[in-house]
Amino acid sequence: MPTNQFPPMSRRAFLTTTAASATFVVLHPFSAKASAGTAHLRIMETTDLHVHIFPYDYYSDREIDTVGLARTAAHIADIRSEATNAILVDNGDFLQGNPMGDYIAYERGMKDGDMHPVITAMNAVGFDASTLGNHEFNYGLDFLMKSLAGANFPVVSANVVLEEGASPTGDKTLVKPYVILDRMITDGAGETHPIKVGIIGFVPPQIMNWDRRHLEGNVTARDIVATAEAYVPQMREEGADIILALSHSGIGSADRTDGMENASVPLAQLDGIDALVTGHSHLVFPSPSYADFAAVDADAGTIHDKPAVMGGFWGSHLGVIDLMLERDGNAWRVLGHEATTRPISKRNEDRSVTALVESDPDVLAAVATDHEETLAYVRRAVGKTDAPLHSYFALVADDPSVQIVSIAQKWYVGEMLKGTEYAGLPVLSAAAPFKAGGRGGPEYFTDVPAGDVAIKNVADLYLYPNTVRAVKVSGAELRDWLERSAGMFNQVNAGEADQVLLNPEFPSYNFDVIDGVSYEIDLSQPSKFAPKGELADAGASRIKNLTFDGAPVTDDMEFVIATNNYRASGGGSFPGAKGDTIILEAPDTNRDVIVRYIVEQGTISPKADSNWRFAPLPGTSVLFDTGPAAAGYVDDLDGLTIEPAGDGPDGFARFRIQL
């Protein structure tokens, strides 16, 4: 903001107009209570915007009410009108994370003087400062610096270093480590006084692993808490009355460890820091999610008794810290505080969503052209596939729509593990068909023809906004993971015809195919696990001829499996994936990894490699229901004897498979 004055306002309740209606706004109690020598300062936070400006899901190409800075901006306007003095900060991860960000990075590019749309939108809202999140580095340093050049607000980050000094305060940093904003603040008697608000920012030092290819040799990253310890006294010496930490780091352990990713709790413990805005975890604070965290009061919104907030993600919430300040000579100190968040939407009991605010038209107008260009981008080809990507047979044969997910996951995890202690282990990948008929109906399949692939097709290949994880498992755990998946099928009697193949209680998203090993599923055997994952028959085994690189998999072998956060942390209750085997918590979504893979490859060859099949059972056949459009692809199947067998129920088509 060009002004050094907080936006002026009256101290009485007054009339304001929102987009929808005129409402009376009641002053916050701190503003009402402030007297001569005391003042109310509101700190507003957005975090993890990930280029979400319009309330729009570009993957599914439709409007949604749960995201968008244009919506959060409506709360910001309200709060500016409710309090005498307010500042607005962003906590990082604004530059990457949706197709608009990819469009600018991969297609339109950033030349000197170009404006990045998220910076345009942030300028329109009027931020006082921002910091860098880990995702700011995803497109490289040149792209980042050209994007930041358009910002009308300072961007600070204290622990990303171009040239290290003897201590952090001697470092040459990539951007300013901190700023001290000179502002005039109005006290309860209407008198204005100078105040210096120090703002310092931090990013997880894990950026050096996550964006190694962009950062190695160019910058280093220091420990968050050690960096803060060095700078905060210097900021005080320079006259900061209060210090606000922009912590692009989660609320995690209270035990300080060197290089910790989620450092907000030890950071809050430092003398001199008065308040923290946090993020990175895409959660909300204060909230019951943090009820059991040491040194955290999840009701009061404090960490080590300092006020803190986390404003969700993608613009879902505005974080608000209210400070009651007392003038102490020429300085200010914090008398009282409150932390709250304001959501932009609410989820109803029937899972529908109601918007709680309307979009700020000025913010929408500022990036209307970028929005239109992004729509065109998600609707046109960004790459080609030389095989059709469909899931009609994903439950009965190795399948290209699952294969492409595994190819991209293996590529990404392999890159991430380079230079780590796990670099020598074989990387396998687990992926399941998300859209495979069932309760979704006979049209509920992935079906992208050979030829052009558009961004919006990727949402079809990967339905959920999961993030990539890698787990380390033994050969025995790998085998049991596959046994768990094989519960998808009913047990069949050898020698009998036309038995029903699929167990309707078993959802297809728990049918993990593991790529990188070969195996057969023997349907004549009982399932070792029940549909929800409980052990059903400890001695049972359906997985036969499990091999890696042509040799049998033994129990003591070690593998890395690329998967998602849902599976790795116990979703579906898979052996080897109960949360204690995770070796990589990657920052990227599986969907973004698939997009990146397609854009980098140009043409993809997702042909399935037939690494799994049903074990032969001569004289035995099963019936399998799938979408009617499957008929067009039935001849492409390798290693499966299959024929049409008429109509199934509810619009499905029926096929007979000879085992």
Ligand code: MN
């Ligand atoms: Mn984020």
Ligand code: MG
């Ligand atoms: Mg395969």
